[in-house]
Amino acid sequence: MMREWDNSPELEVQHLTMRFGGLVAIGDLSFNVARKQITALIGPNGAGKTTVFNCITGFYKPTEGMLKLNHDNGKQFLLERMDDFRVNREAHVARTFQNIRLFSGMTVVENLMVAQHNTLMKASGYTIGALLGLGSYKRAAAEALDKASYWLEKVNLIDRADDPAGDLSYGAQRRLEIARAMCTNPRLLCLDEPAAGLNPQESGELNKLLRTIRDEHNAAILLIEHDMSVVMGISDHIVVLDYGRKIADGTPAEVKIDPAVIRAYLGVEDEEDEELVEEAIVAVAPAPIAATKPAPTKQAPAKPAPAKKPVKAKAPAKKAARK
Amino acid sequence: MSAAPKSGGAKGEAKVLSPSEIAKDLLISGLITVPILVPIVAIRTQLDQGILTWHSRFWLAGLLGALVVIGRGLMYVFVWNPRAAAALDIAAPDAVVVPKIKLSRIILSWVLPLIIVAILIANARYIFAGLILVLIAGREALRIVFPDRKLSDLIGPYVAPGLLVFGIMLPIVAHLGKAYGVELPNFGELRLIDLAGYILIYIMLGWGLNVVVGLAGLLDLGYVAFYAVGAYSYALLSTVYFPRWFGVGIVPYAFYVTLPVAGLLAGLWGVILGFPVLRLRGDYLAIVTLAFGEIIRLVLINWFSFTSGPQGINVPKLTFFGYTFKQDADGDYSEFSKFISDHFFPLAYDRIHSYIFLYYVIFALALVTYFVTKRLRRLPIGRAWEALREDEIACRSLGINTTNTKLTAFAIGAMFGGFAGSFFAARQGFISPESFVYLESALILAIVVLGGLGSPIGIVFSATAIMGSFEVFRELGSAGDAIKSMMGETVGGWLSWLFAQFPTQLQDSFIGTDPVQFRMIAVGMAMVVMMLFRPRGFVTKREPTVYLKEKKSISGDMVAEGHG
Numbered sequence: 017m018m019r020e021w022d023n024s025p026e027l028e029v030q031h032l033t034m035r036f037g038g039l040v041a042i043g044d045l046s047f048n049v050a051r052k053q054i055t056a057l058i059g060p061n062g063a064g065k066t067t068v069f070n071c072i073t074g075f076y077k078p079t080e081g082m083l084k085l086n087h088d089n090g091k092q093f094l095l096e097r098m099d100d101f102r103v104n105r106e107a108h109v110a111r112t113f114q115n116i117r118l119f120s121g122m123t124v125v126e127n128l129m130v131a132q133h134n135t136l137m138k139a140s141g142y143t144i145g146a147l148l149g150l151g152s153y154k155r156a157a158a159e160a161l162d163k164a165s166y167w168l169e170k171v172n173l174i175d176r177a178d179d180p181a182g183d184l185s186y187g188a189q190r191r192l193e194i195a196r197a198m199c200t201n202p203r204l205l206c207l208d209e210p211a212a213g214l215n216p217q218e219s220g221e222l223n224k225l226l227r228t229i230r231d232e233h234n235a236a237i238l239l240i241e242h243d244m245s246v247v248m249g250i251s252d253h254i255v256v257l258d259y260g261r262k263i264a265d266g267t268p269a270e271v272k273i274d275p276a277v278i279r280a281y282l283g284v285e286d287e288e289d290e291e292l293v294e295e296a297i298v299a300v301a302p303a304p305i306a307a308t309k310p311a312p313t314k315q316a317p318a319k320p321a322p323a324k325k326p327v328k329a330k331a332p333a334k335k336a337a338r339k
Numbered sequence: 340m341s342a343a344p345k346s347g348g349a350k351g352e353a354k355v356l357s358p359s360e361i362a363k364d365l366l367i368s369g370l371i372t373v374p375i376l377v378p379i380v381a382i383r384t385q386l387d388q389g390i391l392t393w394h395s396r397f398w399l400a401g402l403l404g405a406l407v408v409i410g411r412g413l414m415y416v417f418v419w420n421p422r423a424a425a426a427l428d429i430a431a432p433d434a435v436v437v438p439k440i441k442l443s444r445i446i447l448s449w450v451l452p453l454i455i456v457a458i459l460i461a462n463a464r465y466i467f468a469g470l471i472l473v474l475i476a477g478r479e480a481l482r483i484v485f486p487d488r489k490l491s492d493l494i495g496p497y498v499a500p501g502l503l504v505f506g507i508m509l510p511i512v513a514h515l516g517k518a519y520g521v522e523l524p525n526f527g528e529l530r531l532i533d534l535a536g537y538i539l540i541y542i543m544l545g546w547g548l549n550v551v552v553g554l555a556g557l558l559d560l561g562y563v564a565f566y567a568v569g570a571y572s573y574a575l576l577s578t579v580y581f582p583r584w585f586g587v588g589i590v591p592y593a594f595y596v597t598l599p600v601a602g603l604l605a606g607l608w609g610v611i612l613g614f615p616v617l618r619l620r621g622d623y624l625a626i627v628t629l630a631f632g633e634i635i636r637l638v639l640i641n642w643f644s645f646t647s648g649p650q651g652i653n654v655p656k657l658t659f660f661g662y663t664f665k666q667d668a669d670g671d672y673s674e675f676s677k678f679i680s681d682h683f684f685p686l687a688y689d690r691i692h693s694y695i696f697l698y699y700v701i702f703a704l705a706l707v708t709y710f711v712t713k714r715l716r717r718l719p720i721g722r723a724w725e726a727l728r729e730d731e732i733a734c735r736s737l738g739i740n741t742t743n744t745k746l747t748a749f750a751i752g753a754m755f756g757g758f759a760g761s762f763f764a765a766r767q768g769f770i771s772p773e774s775f776v777y778l779e780s781a782l783i784l785a786i787v788v789l790g791g792l793g794s795p796i797g798i799v800f801s802a803t804a805i806m807g808s809f810e811v812f813r814e815l816g817s818a819g820d821a822i823k824s825m826m827g828e829t830v831g832g833w834l835s836w837l838f839a840q841f842p843t844q845l846q847d848s849f850i851g852t853d854p855v856q857f858r859m860i861a862v863g864m865a866m867v868v869m870m871l872f873r874p875r876g877f878v879t880k881r882e883p884t885v886y887l888k889e890k891k892s893i894s895g896d897m898v899a900e901g902h903g
Contacts, residue, residue, distance in 0.1 A: 073736060104738030111736050119729035121898030122722075123883045124889070129719075130726040131737045138717035143720045143747075147711070153718075155886075165887060177887040182897040200737055 020267075021050035021253050025086065026204055026236040027072070032081035034067050034260075041067045042260040045081070049204065049253075051088065054230055054237045056247045058271075059257035060280055065240040066114060068257070070204050072238070073111045074100035085109065087203055105134050110202035112193040114209050114240075120182025124173055124192060127181050128164035131199035136160055167195040171225060187218045191225070198229065205229065207239040211246045219243055223250045248272070256280065358667035361415055365408050373404035374453040378860025448478075451868075456587045470807075477501065499796055506702055509535055512693045529691055535767070536698040538806045540759055543705040545786040545798040546712055547755030552784065553793035554712075554721060556728030558625040558901065561632025562783050564612070565605040565753035567639060567775035569760025572601035574652040574770050575645075591661040594765045598758060605757020606750040608635075613749035617742055632780050639772040654764045657697055664693035697766050704762055708755045709795055715751070723746050725793075725884075729899045785862075789869060791876030791895070800877050805862055 025048035034042040042064045049055045057065050068075040072083055072095055083095035085107050093107040103109050118247055119127050129136070139156030140146035146153040146231055168174040171191035176184060181192060190210055210226075211219040223246060241247045247254065249270070254271040256264040258280040264271050271277055381400040384393045452475055456468045468845045481497060486779065513528040551559045577593030589596065617626045624860075639646045646652070656663070662674040666688050676686040686692075715721040726734050734741050764770045786805055790797030873879065879895035 043802045075732070075735075100735045101740050104736060105740075113733070113736070117730050117733040117736075119726050119733065121729050121881060121893060122725060123886065123893065125887050126722065126883055126885055127887055128737070130722050130734070132736060133719050133726075133739050135722050140718050140720075143715070143718055146718050147714060161885065161887070168887075174887075178883065178889050178891050180893045196737070311730050 019253075021048045021053065021055070024051070025049055028082070028084040028086070029072070030069070030082040030084070032071060032083065033063070033079050034071055034076060035079045040260055042071070042078075042257075045257070045260070045262050047255045047262060047265055049236050049238050051236055052230055052234055053252040054226060054239065054250050055253045055255065056251035057238060057240045057255050057257065058242070058247055059263075060145070062259075063257040063280075064260040065257055066208060067260075069111060069208055069238075069240065072097065072103075072204075073109055073206060074098055074103035076113070085204065104202075108201060108203040109206065110200045110204075111206040112190075112197055112199035112208055112210060114212070116186075116193055118181040118189055118193060118196070120180065122181060123178050124168065124181050125161070125164050125177045127192060127196050128167060129160055131196045132160045132163065134200075159180045163199060165200055170198075170228065171195045172221070172305045175202045187214050190214065191222070194225065194229075198233070198235075202235055204236045204238060205240075207237065209240055209242065210285075211241055211243040214243075219246050222246065226250055227271055244315065361412075365412055365415075368411050369404050369408045370450050371453075372407045373400050374450060374457055376400040376403050377457045405655040408419075426479045429826070471620070482501055502796070502799055503706075506539075506694060510698050514691065514695065529694055532691070532694045532698050534807070534810055536694070538803055539698070539701045539705050540763055540766075541783065541786060541802040541806050542799055543701065543708050543759045544756060544783045545790065545802050546705070546795055547752050547759065548787050549752075549782050549790075549793065549795065549798060550712055550715070550724070550755070551748050551752035552787050554716065554728065555724040555745060557624050557745060557748060558621065558754070559749075560625045560629040560777075560780055560784065561612070562628075562752070562756055563637075563775045563777070563780040564632040564635040565608060565756030566763070566779065567635050567772070568605045568608045568753075569601045569757030570764040570770050570774070571639065571646060571652075571760075572604045572653045572757065573597045573761035573764045576600060579653055590655050591658045591663065593655055593661070594761070595655050598761055601761035602754045602757045605760065606754035608757075609749040609751075609753025610746055612753075613746040617745055629777070629780075632775075632777060636772050636775050636777075639775070645773075649771060651769055653769050654767070656693075656768045657700065657762075659696055664696070701762055701766070708758070712751075713795065714757075720744070720747060722884055766814040785866060789866060789876055791878035793881060793898070794876070794878035797876055797878035804865075808862060808865070 020150075027049040029048070030046050032042055032045040033040070045064075045068065047055075057068060059065055067076065071078045071081075074095060078096050081096065085093040085095055087093075087108070093103075094109060095103055095109065098107065104111075112140040119130060122130070124251060125155060136153075136156055137143070140153045141150060165174060165177070168177055171194060173184070173188060173192055173195070176188065182187065184192060190213070194207065194210060202209075207226075211222055226237055227250060230237055239247075239251075251268055254264070254266065254268055256271055256274070256277050258276075263280060264274040266274070272318075345350055367596050377397070377400050380403065381397045382393055382395055384391060442614070452471055459872070477498075510528075510532045511580045513531050544562070545564075545870065548559065548562045551557050551562070572596065576597045577590060581589045581593055581596065612628065612631050615625050616631075619627055640648050642648070659678070662678045664673050664675050666673055668679075671688055671693070673688045675692055676688050679686040718724075723734065723739050726737075726739065727741060727748075731741055734744070746756065763774070767774075782805065785797055786802045789801035869876075875895035880892035881895065881898045882892050883890060
């Protein structure tokens, strides 16, 4: 079945495999990231999500597979063949990090100026021009500063612009990292757990920010997230990984009731439970995913935890029956 | 001072000081008073049958110090103690106005400098003592004029221009002083200007290395290699290659033609060094740069046909745009003074002309280094260097080519090293591989680290302190005399007695030793003390390169040190 993300996608991940020695971190992973959509990459700890990010952004060279980025002007980039800095400079893929990597000894606004390095470098005539006072570096610098203040407004940090980045609170640092990534004009923004450590109000603001980026800045967003209120609330498309393999791929509503996802997320404590879960899955969702009717979208996004309930509810009955 | 009771009561906001705090405060006042009094009252000159002699009265300084301490203690007991004040019917202040002072701060900013000043005065090194006093006075003046601003915030607007004016005026003042008969005792103007030029070379080298170590965070232990490349470029081009290519006529102008070439060659060496070490970080980078510095030196020693090895090369000295400073046959003029006499005003030959000119040339070169590195810091490349120091991975995720960024840092740092090197050669008139040993690299690195990573003004102070202290040591006589003259006769006598208790062998190995030999120990100890009290160097603030509303300096604790 043709899905909207298969139709002229921003990023095509095809048969991506990453091995570290004997360990297969990612095995034959294929999925697409649609233009102007928010795609979430979820999965239990150690599923290989960050490894996928590192492959996309050039920090790892994948063992096998192809990562094709299509700009809407028709330009194509094979990310697996590019150096990490070229992935950002030429293919315009920006990322944030799971453990925040800001330039903490530099001010907030300096962080955003560093992000515009390549534009400014060109404007400064690769330093020589600006050093000799030639060229239009001053104007370019003023524009860069404007852009920095625009993004500081967006992420609500304009009052902290001249403070060192290391002085910001955790949530503010996360927002600053997103602003810094956006200052590189990305076509694809990869966010590694942007909501980790945020309180509910902050993650609500984050959702709003990500929607703005998607709708107003025409950037595709690929995010790794454990906070299901964020994932279910804003994603258009969810890819689920477990042990480096894709176990589900669909809209939030589809993924939520996918038996494989439920199993991966519930975990299985002992053999008996596993059997029980399998039985429960058969009882709840007998049909394959594609045939599943999407759940009503108006419904408030549920965490996988509630999905646990029907399973558990049946368990005692089964147990009793077995006795 | 156990009599000092706790002052302040439970009354209002009065600050309660514990007895130990008060005791500390009293001790500090004693420690401040006595060193100040030593040069004022403890040393007394006397005209004895036409011979000027002097005797010491250290007991007097001690007595006066004790009086100050006792007086301050009484103030605690009766005046600053609200309860006692109430009993005595005196209006007690609401709060005990004793600022919380750190002992380390007092020692570092008052006791140590004043002890040094006292020693210098005792040795009649008035210039150095005067310089230190001027520095202290300047610091205190800034503190008084701007009581609510931190000293490090004042560096940009006040200290840097002050130093600039000081640098321009130094030879003029020294020279005028001589012209009006105010000769500098014990330390001629010639030596002073020469020493200032020498220190300026190290300031310039520090500023160059600062690009690599302070901004880009790449630990370079072989910086002297670029200094050597610059010096040998000038030496070989001006003595061998330029005369061969362009004729002998170019030799007087060689410095001005070679300077850019030497800088470029050194920069090229920077890139050549940069390539293999790009993938290395931290300790590994340091080791490879160290090895590179040694390689250059060993090549200079062993490639005899090219560099004439350990014999060194005689280099043409710096000229005034072609006019030499050499005294002519009848001794009245040099080419320079003749040129000035012919075109401007009559000027007889004087040795000092060459020193003053050398001083201004290195001053100009250092200024160029300062302004270029300062400007670079505000350009995208400089920001990328600093970002590289903070987090290399984040840099790459933002599309910064870290390879090129590191290479430019190496190349630009090396280029300034090359400029300084060719000036060094033109100043000395002779170079040999001996001038480019590892110790030089370590010294320059120490200057950068002591100054505070990334701070150009900090480097000025640390270079002056380190190189200046070497010179002071050079001035002192042999060890025994030095100790005696440093301490005055009484203390010197005690020391001699103490010294006599050592085993003879140990005594023999010390007596007659040149104090110059001790300079590394002294500087090493000073650095240990410094690093204990100010682990991030003299200047511990980082100035932001750009700001939206208000420029706030960043505490050094935030700033990364870089890991290569």
